[in-house]
Amino acid sequence: MKKIILSVLVFGLMGSCSSSTNLADSSSNQSTDSTYGLTEKNPIKVGGGEGGPVSERKYLNSLSGPNGEAVTYHRIGSCCFFKSKSSPMGGGLLDKYSVTYKGKKDTVVLYLNMYEKGKLVVPIGFRMK
Numbered sequence: 001m002k003k004i005i006l007s008v009l010v011f012g013l014m015g016s017c018s019s020s021t022n023l024a025d026s027s028s029n030q031s032t033d034s035t036y037g038l039t040e041k042n043p044i045k046v047g048g049g050e051g052g053p054v055s056e057r058k059y060l061n062s063l064s065g066p067n068g069e070a071v072t073y074h075r076i077g078s079c080c081f082f083k084s085k086s087s088p089m090g091g092g093l094l095d096k097y098s099v100t101y102k103g104k105k106d107t108v109v110l111y112l113n114m115y116e117k118g119k120l121v122v123p124i125g126f127r128m129k
Helices: 002-017 052-061
Strands: 071-083 091-101 108-113
Touching: 052 071, 052 091, 052 108, 071 108
Parallel strands: none
Antiparallel strands: 071 091, 091 108
């Protein structure tokens, strides 16, 4: 009986240490690049995993304002064709999202690439939940 309880505790702790996203709430995930995610030349590469719009929403849902404010966003549209070996058609478009949070007077446009995978960090002005 003790072995069963110990096994349950060990597996429970192992599961609680895992994360569904590769972003942690630490300063090492804060971008120091003022263009990261804010220009079509330096989009947030969320490809891999589920891929597509699911990865985009997962990333956006992991963001918060600088003081933990809830972020709201909506997709503006697509733009900016680029060549990509990760796309079945040899290229893709970036998705543009308007992002804001309570107390922010303006919105920020974030550019996301759902085809290619990159190290995910947090744009300046945001943090992880």
